[in-house]
Amino acid sequence: MALEWKTFNPREEFGKVVLGLGKDRDNCVVLAADLACTCHVMEFRAAYPERFLNVGICEQNMVGLAAGLAFEGKVPIVTTIAPFIYMRSCEQVRTDVCYNNLHVLFVPILSGISGAPLGSTHYGTEDLAVMRAFPNMTVLQPSNAGQIAKAIRQAYAAAGPVYIRLGSGQEPDVPSNPEGPMIGRAVHLREGVEVSILASGYMVHKALEAAGRLAEEGISVGVWDHPSIKPIDAAAVRAAVSGSSDAVRLIVTLEEHNLCGGFGSAVAEVLAGIGSPVPLQMMAIPDLFVGVGSREDLLAQHHLDTGSIVNRIAALLR
Amino acid sequence: MLEPPRPETRHLELHAAEIRLNLMRMIVGKAKGHSGGALSMVEILTALYFAVMRLDPKDPHHPERDRFLLSKGHACTALYATLAQRGYFPVSTLDTYYELDSYLGGHPVQGLPGVELATGSLGHGPPVGLGMAVAAKMDGNKHRVFVLVGDGEIQEGVIWESALFAAHHRLDNFTMIIDRNGLQSDGHTEELLSIEPIEGKFRSFGWAGRTVDGHDLDALIEALDCVPFEAGRPSLLIANTVKGKGVDFIENAVPYHNIGPLPGTEEAKRAFEQLEGRRAELAREVGGGP
Numbered sequence: 001m002a003l004e005w006k007t008f009n010p011r012e013e014f015g016k017v018v019l020g021l022g023k024d025r026d027n028c029v030v031l032a033a034d035l036a037c038t039c040h041v042m043e044f045r046a047a048y049p050e051r052f053l054n055v056g057i058c059e060q061n062m063v064g065l066a067a068g069l070a071f072e073g074k075v076p077i078v079t080t081i082a083p084f085i086y087m088r089s090c091e092q093v094r095t096d097v098c099y100n101n102l103h104v105l106f107v108p109i110l111s112g113i114s115g116a117p118l119g120s121t122h123y124g125t126e127d128l129a130v131m132r133a134f135p136n137m138t139v140l141q142p143s144n145a146g147q148i149a150k151a152i153r154q155a156y157a158a159a160g161p162v163y164i165r166l167g168s169g170q171e172p173d174v175p176s177n178p179e180g181p182m183i184g185r186a187v188h189l190r191e192g193v194e195v196s197i198l199a200s201g202y203m204v205h206k207a208l209e210a211a212g213r214l215a216e217e218g219i220s221v222g223v224w225d226h227p228s229i230k231p232i233d234a235a236a237v238r239a240a241v242s243g244s245s246d247a248v249r250l251i252v253t254l255e256e257h258n259l260c261g262g263f264g265s266a267v268a269e270v271l272a273g274i275g276s277p278v279p280l281q282m283m284a285i286p287d288l289f290v291g292v293g294s295r296e297d298l299l300a301q302h303h304l305d306t307g308s309i310v311n312r313i314a315a316l317l318r
Numbered sequence: 319m320l321e322p323p324r325p326e327t328r329h330l331e332l333h334a335a336e337i338r339l340n341l342m343r344m345i346v347g348k349a350k351g352h353s354g355g356a357l358s359m360v361e362i363l364t365a366l367y368f369a370v371m372r373l374d375p376k377d378p379h380h381p382e383r384d385r386f387l388l389s390k391g392h393a394c395t396a397l398y399a400t401l402a403q404r405g406y407f408p409v410s411t412l413d414t415y416y417e418l419d420s421y422l423g424g425h426p427v428q429g430l431p432g433v434e435l436a437t438g439s440l441g442h443g444p445p446v447g448l449g450m451a452v453a454a455k456m457d458g459n460k461h462r463v464f465v466l467v468g469d470g471e472i473q474e475g476v477i478w479e480s481a482l483f484a485a486h487h488r489l490d491n492f493t494m495i496i497d498r499n500g501l502q503s504d505g506h507t508e509e510l511l512s513i514e515p516i517e518g519k520f521r522s523f524g525w526a527g528r529t530v531d532g533h534d535l536d537a538l539i540e541a542l543d544c545v546p547f548e549a550g551r552p553s554l555l556i557a558n559t560v561k562g563k564g565v566d567f568i569e570n571a572v573p574y575h576n577i578g579p580l581p582g583t584e585e586a587k588r589a590f591e592q593l594e595g596r597r598a599e600l601a602r603e604v605g606g607g608p
Contacts, residue, residue: 050456056482058479058483060441060475060476061480064442064444064448064476064480065446065449065452066449067435067446067449068445068447068448068449069452069453071434071435071453072449072450072454074456091442092476095439099436100436
């Protein structure tokens with residue numbers, strides 16, 4: 001049985017946070033590209049029309065504008081559907097913003113396959129790979145409502161470009177509350193002995209569900225939530241190698257992203273660097289274009305539902 | 319303090335001649351550089367930096383300065399030589415062009431006094447400059463933004479996104495100058511992907527436009543003094559130029575888009591003779607230099 005989760009809507013949460021930021025900070029500028037309603041920034045527009053730019057369906061121009069605004073001391077928050085930031089305006093993100101190390105917050109919605117059933121034109125399954133590769137960029141993936149507020153507030157107070165990956169629809173509001181800085185820090189959610197699951201974003205609830213189910217089968221599983229994809233919390237990854245009693249037999253990463261270059265890869269880079277002897281199982285969307293269906297059906301199709309995760313871990317331990 | 323010195327035309331022409339000579343020294347010295355597009359825009363930069371833009375070379379980040387972006391960043395040697403000529407840094411700094419860890423690379427980067435932001439990926443300058451223009455309007459600041467683009471560069475789609483935006487938001491503190499030298503990397507713009515009528519296109523987008531001889535300093539200054547050409551509209555200045563201007567065998571020569579004469583060659587000797595000849599002639603006329 002899946003756990004019963006209280007849910008939250010990432011877009012609504014984002015809308016609330018930027019509205020609050022607009023009130024607190026008069027250099028906060030929001031940019032949308034004809035998706036202001038979809039991205040829930042209409043309340044910001046109503047409250048602060050002079051600091052809101054709907055640029056039309058021109059994402060490349062939008063990111064260039066954000067760079068110019070940031071250069072002049074504004075803190076632009078750029079929002080649209082994920083692929084239109086990390087692909088359509090990719091070069092502007094990299095060259096105008098990251099190369100010049102400008103303080104721009106990118107807050108894409110519909111990341112991963114949260115836009116299902118819209119199809120792969122509107123899925124954001126490669127963004128972590130792309131954004132992680134840009135120097136100066138910080139990459140965050142909140143896993144609950146409170147983390148969205150913290151991520152945006154802390155990104156606002158930080159320097160340089162930040163990409164804050166948000167989903168869509170109703171998502172489980174997992175109990176994962178980082179204290180203090182979120183950037184570069186993971187949250188240890190559950191103690192475990194034999195298996196360490198490192199998850200991020202929407203997949204954190206599945207990690208907790210799987211850990212609960214495996215416990216019923218007598219397998220002790222630790223769970224970490226990594227809202228900071230870059231910089232990754234390397235100390236937390238090292239802690240996951242040890243577990244509660246230096247008896248970890250398997251490390252699992254869970255993400256709603258292509259297997260190539262995402263959160264699992266970030267963890268693998270740390271493990272390779274320390275010469276971890278513990279096997280790593282990266283559970284991610286395979287290297288293909290995801291089709292049509294509900295988010296949950298598609299995750300199940302690619303063995304990323306709780307039952308499949310439990311079965312794979314149990315099989316790997318046998 | 320920020321007002322431009324605005325010397326007489328002959329003195330400006332001498333600045334331009336010295337800028338041409340210095341950029342050629344850089345390109346030949348390192349056997350690398352985009353000579354054609356650098357030589358074509360020297361008068362545009364001379365007009366902007368010595369007669370039009372409000373700036374202070376000793377305080378490059380002065381908040382009230384006019385902003386300039388070289389969107390056609392590959393022609394950076396002309397910008398570096400202009401900044402040195404204007405006093406942002408010593409002319410000897412030009413010797414570090416292409417050296418390890420130099421700020422004088424193949425495209426402008428932050429760190430070199432006078433350079434606002436890294437530019438050079440074509441099409442990127444206008445949107446970034448428009449962001450600066452929007453910020454100025456938001457804050458009630460009076461400084462202006464000038465972005466210099468190449469003519470081939472306007473084939474980039476994002477240029478037209480930015481053209482729509484600038485007109486829609488009535489950004490009359492924004493001026494785009496097109497170095498209309500007629501050539502791009504692989505040939506003539508009109509043969510490769512025609513862009514004419516440029517002024518008509520921008521006018522239909524809601525811009526105010528003018529066209530001048532891009533080597534006539536008086537005409538450039540007269541036009542740039544008039545921006546915004548119309549209140550409530552972004553300004554477009556098309557500067558008709560000759561690619562490779564000032565060196566006969568580079569003028570209108572397609573292969574010299576991204577190369578220059580190699581050191582020690584007859585071509586290098588000829589280029590220096592022509593550029594130095596012009597500089598010396600102007601120096602004599604103005605009595606030893608500005």
